[in-house]
Amino acid sequence: MKSAFFCCFLLFTFPSFLHAQESVAVEKRYTDEIKSLANRSVVKAVFQHFADWEPQTKQDLIALTETPAPPFKETAKAKKYAAMLKEAGADSVWIDEIGNVIAKRKGRSSRKTVVVEAHLDTVFPEGTDVKVRQKGDTLYAPGVGDDTRGLVAILTVLKGLEKAKIETDADVWFVGAVGEEGLGDLRGVKHLFKTHGSKINSYIAVDGDGISEIVHRGLGSYRYRITFKGSGGHSYGAFGIVNPHSALGKAIYYFTGEADKFTRQGVKTTYSVSVIGGGTSVNAIPYESWMEIDMRSESPERLKGIDQLLQTAVQRALKEENSLKRSGPDLTVDVKKIGDRPSGKTEPTVPLVQRAMAVSTFLGAVPKLDVSSTNANTPISLGVPAITIGSGGVGGNVHALNEWWLNDKGVLGLQNALLVLLAEAGIAK
Amino acid sequence: MKSAFFCCFLLFTFPSFLHAQESVAVEKRYTDEIKSLANRSVVKAVFQHFADWEPQTKQDLIALTETPAPPFKETAKAKKYAAMLKEAGADSVWIDEIGNVIAKRKGRSSRKTVVVEAHLDTVFPEGTDVKVRQKGDTLYAPGVGDDTRGLVAILTVLKGLEKAKIETDADVWFVGAVGEEGLGDLRGVKHLFKTHGSKINSYIAVDGDGISEIVHRGLGSYRYRITFKGSGGHSYGAFGIVNPHSALGKAIYYFTGEADKFTRQGVKTTYSVSVIGGGTSVNAIPYESWMEIDMRSESPERLKGIDQLLQTAVQRALKEENSLKRSGPDLTVDVKKIGDRPSGKTEPTVPLVQRAMAVSTFLGAVPKLDVSSTNANTPISLGVPAITIGSGGVGGNVHALNEWWLNDKGVLGLQNALLVLLAEAGIAK
Numbered sequence: 001m002k003s004a005f006f007c008c009f010l011l012f013t014f015p016s017f018l019h020a021q022e023s024v025a026v027e028k029r030y031t032d033e034i035k036s037l038a039n040r041s042v043v044k045a046v047f048q049h050f051a052d053w054e055p056q057t058k059q060d061l062i063a064l065t066e067t068p069a070p071p072f073k074e075t076a077k078a079k080k081y082a083a084m085l086k087e088a089g090a091d092s093v094w095i096d097e098i099g100n101v102i103a104k105r106k107g108r109s110s111r112k113t114v115v116v117e118a119h120l121d122t123v124f125p126e127g128t129d130v131k132v133r134q135k136g137d138t139l140y141a142p143g144v145g146d147d148t149r150g151l152v153a154i155l156t157v158l159k160g161l162e163k164a165k166i167e168t169d170a171d172v173w174f175v176g177a178v179g180e181e182g183l184g185d186l187r188g189v190k191h192l193f194k195t196h197g198s199k200i201n202s203y204i205a206v207d208g209d210g211i212s213e214i215v216h217r218g219l220g221s222y223r224y225r226i227t228f229k230g231s232g233g234h235s236y237g238a239f240g241i242v243n244p245h246s247a248l249g250k251a252i253y254y255f256t257g258e259a260d261k262f263t264r265q266g267v268k269t270t271y272s273v274s275v276i277g278g279g280t281s282v283n284a285i286p287y288e289s290w291m292e293i294d295m296r297s298e299s300p301e302r303l304k305g306i307d308q309l310l311q312t313a314v315q316r317a318l319k320e321e322n323s324l325k326r327s328g329p330d331l332t333v334d335v336k337k338i339g340d341r342p343s344g345k346t347e348p349t350v351p352l353v354q355r356a357m358a359v360s361t362f363l364g365a366v367p368k369l370d371v372s373s374t375n376a377n378t379p380i381s382l383g384v385p386a387i388t389i390g391s392g393g394v395g396g397n398v399h400a401l402n403e404w405w406l407n408d409k410g411v412l413g414l415q416n417a418l419l420v421l422l423a424e425a426g427i428a429k
Numbered sequence: 430m431k432s433a434f435f436c437c438f439l440l441f442t443f444p445s446f447l448h449a450q451e452s453v454a455v456e457k458r459y460t461d462e463i464k465s466l467a468n469r470s471v472v473k474a475v476f477q478h479f480a481d482w483e484p485q486t487k488q489d490l491i492a493l494t495e496t497p498a499p500p501f502k503e504t505a506k507a508k509k510y511a512a513m514l515k516e517a518g519a520d521s522v523w524i525d526e527i528g529n530v531i532a533k534r535k536g537r538s539s540r541k542t543v544v545v546e547a548h549l550d551t552v553f554p555e556g557t558d559v560k561v562r563q564k565g566d567t568l569y570a571p572g573v574g575d576d577t578r579g580l581v582a583i584l585t586v587l588k589g590l591e592k593a594k595i596e597t598d599a600d601v602w603f604v605g606a607v608g609e610e611g612l613g614d615l616r617g618v619k620h621l622f623k624t625h626g627s628k629i630n631s632y633i634a635v636d637g638d639g640i641s642e643i644v645h646r647g648l649g650s651y652r653y654r655i656t657f658k659g660s661g662g663h664s665y666g667a668f669g670i671v672n673p674h675s676a677l678g679k680a681i682y683y684f685t686g687e688a689d690k691f692t693r694q695g696v697k698t699t700y701s702v703s704v705i706g707g708g709t710s711v712n713a714i715p716y717e718s719w720m721e722i723d724m725r726s727e728s729p730e731r732l733k734g735i736d737q738l739l740q741t742a743v744q745r746a747l748k749e750e751n752s753l754k755r756s757g758p759d760l761t762v763d764v765k766k767i768g769d770r771p772s773g774k775t776e777p778t779v780p781l782v783q784r785a786m787a788v789s790t791f792l793g794a795v796p797k798l799d800v801s802s803t804n805a806n807t808p809i810s811l812g813v814p815a816i817t818i819g820s821g822g823v824g825g826n827v828h829a830l831n832e833w834w835l836n837d838k839g840v841l842g843l844q845n846a847l848l849v850l851l852a853e854a855g856i857a858k
Contacts, residue, residue, distance in 0.1 A: 182711075235700075239692075239697075245702035245703070245720070246685040249677070249678045249682045274710065274714065275715065276674055276705050276708060276718065278704070281703065283611070294665075294711050296665045
């Protein structure tokens with residue numbers, strides 16, 4: 001999920017957190033480049049196709065949305081999407097080991113590779129009704145905006161390139177990625193960079209609505225499930241053995257005390273003890289106590305720093321609780337990392353960001369540089385120029401059953417993706 | 430559940446906690462009194478009836494066990510038991526406002542009232558299969574021992590008194606009480622003393638197997654469910670609002686730190702943070718965080734003392750967490766007492782305890798004075814002489830689906846209850 005959608009969700013309560021916008025100027029050369037690009041007759045021809053294809057684009061969106069893609073179960077949608085990309089004219093289309101759909105369109109020189117990507121997975125579990133309902137012009141369905149609209153946008157860009165016979169200089173990969181959401185933990189894009197990272201020069205994720213937002217900073221996160229384990233026993237009869245909840249309380253106390261100080265200055269870094277559990281009955285010392293923790297920062301160093309506070313707190317709590325025991329075995333602790341999203345920043349002066357800003361401006365929007373947790377996090381963390389841009393239109397209620405997307409000037413999203421891509425990949429001379 | 434059963438369950442791991450036995454001598458006058466009582470021809474006649482009635486006693490046990498009595502749903506068993514007590518010859522039988530069955534048998538002088546009681550409720554939820562299965566001589570069924578055997582024991586004592594036409598000096602009430610177990614929180618016996626406490630002079634609970642154990646100390650307990658509440662929000666977007674889990678962690682830290690010191694000396698007092706919960710997703714600050722806590726002591730003062738530590742810790746945690754908030758509303762806390770079992774002691778020199786010890790010895794057992802949490806807690810805390818004695822036989826797996834009771838010299842349990850009752854109530858001259 002990209003934060004443009006996310007904003008719609010939380011905008012009224014916490015706008016300041018989400019639009020930590022940087023004030024950056026676009027260099028004239030990029031403004032000129034985009035104007036010149038958009039004025040080329042082949043590009044104008046593609047814009048016209050986009051307009052002509054609106055009914056088909058809507059049909060594609062409905063068909064893809066109604067193909068479920070629950071977390072870790074994206075296969076059906078991947079197969080359908082692969083067929084659509086093949087039909088659109090890609091040179092080769094395959095599904096990789098982890099389930100990503102990759103459609104390759106060769107460029108003339110092939111010296112560079114540009115990836116445009118949207119994600120296949122939704123947050124909705126198996127069995128969720130994904131039938132699209134239309135009220136007025138608005139389409140309602142789980143996943144319709146996040147990120148099926150993104151998939152359709154880049155598919156339509158591919159169709160446009162084919163129809164207008166535009167040859168790019170760089171190779172372009174159109175990717176439908178698995179595992180962007182939640183516990184998917186960016187596994188699709190992580191795999192893509194593990195297997196093909198060395199040849200990818202530029203990465204454009206399409207996720208979220210509108211054409212204003214340009215995510216150039218990856219909000220990194222670590223997530224843990226920490227479980228203290230003891231023998232358990234009767235609250236009176238076994239009194240004196242270690243109590244996992246006491247250790248958990250100590251760990252929370254030590255961690256949140258240090259983390260509060262740590263987060264009061266420097267790059268915004270957050271922490272949350274989010275879910276806790278354990279215990280069977282009010283008259284029993286529990287055999288386990290667990291918590292799930294989320295920590296986020298734009299800064300990899302700060303993320304590592306707060307993580308260190310957590311690890312120290314957990315070990316201190318373990319040691320102290322064990323030192324208080326009067327009988328029985330020691331407590332143990334299991335620290336399991338359940339999420340690891342890298343953070344980082346594509347500098348606003350990098351051509352990709354400059355171009356995206358120039359395109360957004362050219363199309364009549366006000367570009368906003370933003371931070372979010374998207375598939376772009378991975379290339380950003382690896383130093384590969386990467387951004388996440390919107391797919392046009394307006395959407396809301398993301399991650400809720402009544403998610404919606406409205407084609408309000410949605411064609412601008414297609415133009416946006418096309419121009420940014422062409423600027424990066426170059427049109428062959 | 431009385432601790433004789435309880436011992437069978439935990440004996441191998443923590444015998445020292447459970448048999449905190451006092452070394453107390455029985456005065457000769459009580460030994461003589463019991464010998465004399467047991468030698469009376471009417472008493473011998475009742476003993477013979479007990480032996481003759483063994484098949485019927487077994488049938489009664491099966492019939493009552495197979496009438497479910499889940500927590501807070503004892504009505505069916507109460508009605509059945511009331512009918513049995515009426516049939517046995519009680520002067521009047523009624524079910525009181527809270528669901529206790531009370532069968533009154535008038536004594537000659539009626540200057541005193543002695544209560545013999547067993548509890549109706551089991552720990553097993555509605556729908557549990559309570560069919561009695563017999564393997565060899567052992568009966569298996571949820572609740573067969575705890576405390577259906579107790580109900581049958583006092584019913585059979587009533588039958589014996591009737592058959593032998595023994596008139597007591599004091600009035601005797603045979604009571605089937607509701608709500609002894611768990612969250613029942615002794616509500617049956619509490620109600621009995623609220624409505625009739627002023628006329629009860631002596632209280633004999635029958636709960637648990639064997640005839641050795643005499644519970645004369647009530648293990649008191651307080652139980653709480655403590656819930657911290659906030660607004661909740663996104664772990665990154667809403668960062669800076671109060672986090673209920675952080676407050677809970679602090680409360681646990683402060684409470685267990687102080688409680689550890691408090692419980693290292695003085696009358697044994699225990700505490701357990703037993704069950705915790707709250708939170709919806711790893712990327713959300715929770716809107717609530719809760720814990721269930723159990724605290725126990727034989728000493729009312731010590732119980733109040735540790736309770737105070739908890740209350741102080743909770744308020745301190747609330748205040749500190751609120752002082753750290755950066756935005757949004759304050760945390761609140763809800764402190765709900767979900768259990769309150771009074772503690773106290775019937776002195777071993779009190780005639781009731783002396784008589785119970787003399788009877789146990791007379792019947793060939795070694796009496797053990799013990800502490801437990803039973804219906805006797807309530808009268809003990811009110812200064813009314815009260816004990817809990819066993820119903821004979823051998824039992825095990827109490828509170829488990831494979832609970833069992835074996836009629837190994839079970840008739841001694843009936844003799845035990847009869848002699849203690851007659852010693853307390855007196856045989857009319």
